[in-house]
Amino acid sequence: MEMAKTKLIKDKIFTIYCFISLSFAILPLIHIVGTTLVRGIKAVSLEFFISLPKPPGEVGGGIANAIEGSIILAALTMSFSIPVGILTAIYLSEYQDNWFRNLVRLLSDTFAGTPSIVAGVFAYSLIVRKFGFSAIAGAFALSILAIPTIVRSSEEALKLVPIDVREAGLSLGAEKWKVITKIVIRAARPGIITGILLALARIMGETAPLLFTAFGNPEFVRSPFEPVSALPLVIYVYATSPYPDWHQKAWGAALILMLMVLAINLAVKYKLRR
């Protein structure tokens, strides 16, 4: 009886510990999202979305340059990463494995863990030295982070397509590449798009690689060879400044960024459920 009682107590403690652990994760999450919402809403207004920033110390203006910059960087990054990622995934999944394919897979998986700041260093030494601070340089750094993700998720999606589908196509006399592009990819599309969306959500929130590539710009940008601003950059610069007006804008930008990222993640989850 004594042992049973001790066990009961231990079990209760264990259960409590599990609850506490859970709350140590969930409560801060609620706090972060809540504060971003509450403090960010104060900054949001029409002016916030469509105006350019004012010189430091002056109140007013907005972050339209950062919104445009984030969109441009995302477009550039994705238009480079998606083809490279998907085609490489096809190379890995649709053909016989050999030492080279394994090498590609290994490299891609390993570099999925690249610290984002180091990607920025690489982009600086390769691109900024030749083209200066630019959206191109920023997109290059972000691509280093996006490509491994897209390769891995696309390969997985492609591998999930049953072999019979391919065999059916081939047995009907279609060329292999047509089978791949018209049938296999179409079948794997949900998984591929999921991977792309997740990569997109990730790179939209990255700051470190942009610090010395995209560089920042208080104006609208007309060419990818110009320096460009971005939501995470603006959050960082404004948060570490002394101006209360800028602090408020940092929260506003954080709100927009968070909503975008969470929306993409939720869309992915919803799609997966179908």
Added chain:
Amino acid sequence: MRGDKLFLFLVSFFALLIVLLFVLFFHQLLCNSIPTWKRFGLSFVFGKSWNPLRNDFGALPFLYGTILTSTLSLLISVVLSLGIAVFLSEMAPPRLRDVLSSLIELIAAIPSVIIGLWGIFYVAPFVRDHLQYWLEPLSFIPLFSGRSLTGLSMLTAIIILTFMITPIISSIMKESLMMVPEDLKEALYSLGARRYEVMMKVCIPYAKVGILGGVILGYGRAVGETMAVTMVIGNSPVISASLLSPGYTMAAVIANEFTEATGDLHLSSLIAVAFILLVVSLSMNLIGRVVIWKWQKQSL
């Protein structure tokens, strides 16, 4: 058949592009840091002083900061993640499990800079005005000695990092635990075993390989984390035993000093730090993946 050959050529080309890209990546970092290796050799890694003015560079303060913050946050996170994983895999009804799992994964989706923003305005003042006083009774331990006058300290960074790596560790732990065969657990419960016994004595050992993989991946993530850490750690290249003093990590020093390193040796030293950081992160990532891959094979 010609279409096939062209297509194969196309996809091979892009795969090759990736290989070249990453080889170039390594190569660039190594080459651009050669002046530092030439000047200091391997002792750069253990050099204690980082003084751009005297052209004296040593990576130890950053290695120290990175390893200390990552390791301690890993330890705390493992404890928390285990509790979370057990709760989600054992105690929660399926719908609640899905909701809570999604919530926890959402943490990983929050951009690092937003967590840093929250860290500057909430966590740091909390540490400065409250937490460090609660820890005062423990101040005989060097780790908790001293006082932080600004709240920007290694302790704050550890709190932030713990929060950031818990999602990945807990989700892999949860998956691992869910792989334990139901019948095994049923049998044990029907014999009168309590939950904590089943967990501690059977499930966790069963899933330990997967758990280990998750832990290693989480460590790799902590090591490479830049923005949130640099916004709260105080950015001071000192090696101090106290968690309440400011510190510096490899990622943070690169972020702060890269654009302004005027001296060639300064720049090459920063790139050397980037190289070390890359090697450490990638190794963690590689080892973690191998471990998880082995676990997946094992449980099939």
Added chain:
Amino acid sequence: MNLLAPSGGDLSHRGVLPILFLVLFSSACIGENGEKKGGERIVINGAGASFPYPLIAKWAEEYKKVSQGRVIVNYQSIGSGGGIRQMIERSIDFGASDVPMSPEEYTKAKGTVLHIPEAIGAVVIIYNLPGIKGRLKLDGEAISKIYLGEIDRWDDPLLKKLNPEIDLPSERIVVVKRADSSGTTFIFTDYLSSVSERWSKEIGRGKNFPFTKEIGDRGVQAKGNEGVTAAVKQNPYSIGYVELTYAIQNKLVHALLMNREENFVEANLETISSAALNSIEELPEWNESWYGFSIVNAPGERSYPMSSFTYILLYQDLSYMPEEKAKALVDFLEWVLTEGQKYCEPLGYVPLPEEVVKRNLEAISKVRVSEDEGR
């Protein structure tokens, strides 16, 4: 499901993005060429000191109006060290620094770099003493001892002696300095080197300096003038050094400093101008090195001892950039030195004396904008 039905779906779906990329890319090329034709939008990129950042940002905004939206100036505050470094790399079109390039930095540059002072400012000592009325008086010795760690509490006898009417608390002093390579730090250390022998011997002047052991956990490092301002604002009993504008914009009280003639002065238009005017004779020629030049601890009854010029850096030979851009850059700078000076005062900077403007315009006239000779 008819698997082989022509769908055009997937390849075109995947093809959309590369096409988008090509479109963007080619429009970029057209954009680049457009700049050469003139009448098109020109973007000038600059980076450097945080000291003049509010002023340069204001100039950028006003010049955009003056050029009717044609010329965009993008300035990023990354510290004087950063400005110099990016100028050496030539990854920006102009730099800004409070400290002239050193001989080593000068030789690394890809050509002659002109130093054009664009305004005069001052470094002030800000502090956060809750509940204290009146203004702190400090002298070089006191500041130097605080930053060396010798004085660690606000009610130190030396500080009390300088401020008999102020009831100083016995709290520990939180000492804030710049983490990055900073011209503001250079001015600060330049001043301390000239008033404190110990400082001059142990630390000297430079764009950065390490905290001594005595500072211990009372030391805070922050990035940019912005960071130091924020740190002092957020931490009671702290002290820091920033450019005057940051103190004004953030409504932070700044100390009265003892100048060379042993008067306590505050940093303002009058006292900074006095420092500048009393040092005019020593201005270098347009093609000489500015490295030894400094107006710190200037003579004059009402001179503020931590005043400084702040410099725009640009290559004398701009033929490496498109001619339109080089011309726009030169025009912008000429505007800055003439019309632009009226924006200095409202922001707390001191406009340039006539003599300096003349020298600057002379230097600018020597800038080469195109491969063919002259302008």
